[in-house]
Amino acid sequence: MKDFIRQWKEVDLKEIEQSLIVVGELQAECYSCHEIGIDKKAIQCPKCGAYFKYMGFRRKLQVSYLRQMVEAFPYLNLIDFDDFKKSIGKRDARKLLDF
């Protein structure tokens, strides 16, 4: 039986920020420029031109939905959006301390 588990991976936050599409219930958003109403099948942001390499989700994920996404977008890296936001928060807090 196959299932999905989250796997730890060291990533470049800046790279994800510049190439992330965030999928909600009805529409998707470019994380880089915050343009909303993007088709989740888009490979590039119509506003800022970012190429999407990562996909995150605002909705609660069911395994069946995740499987659909993996099959529909085999070229994307699917990330946990909450993990990503936590890392961004930590990085930005550190920046404030250094300031």
Ligand SMILES: [Zn+2]
């Ligand atoms: Zn954009």
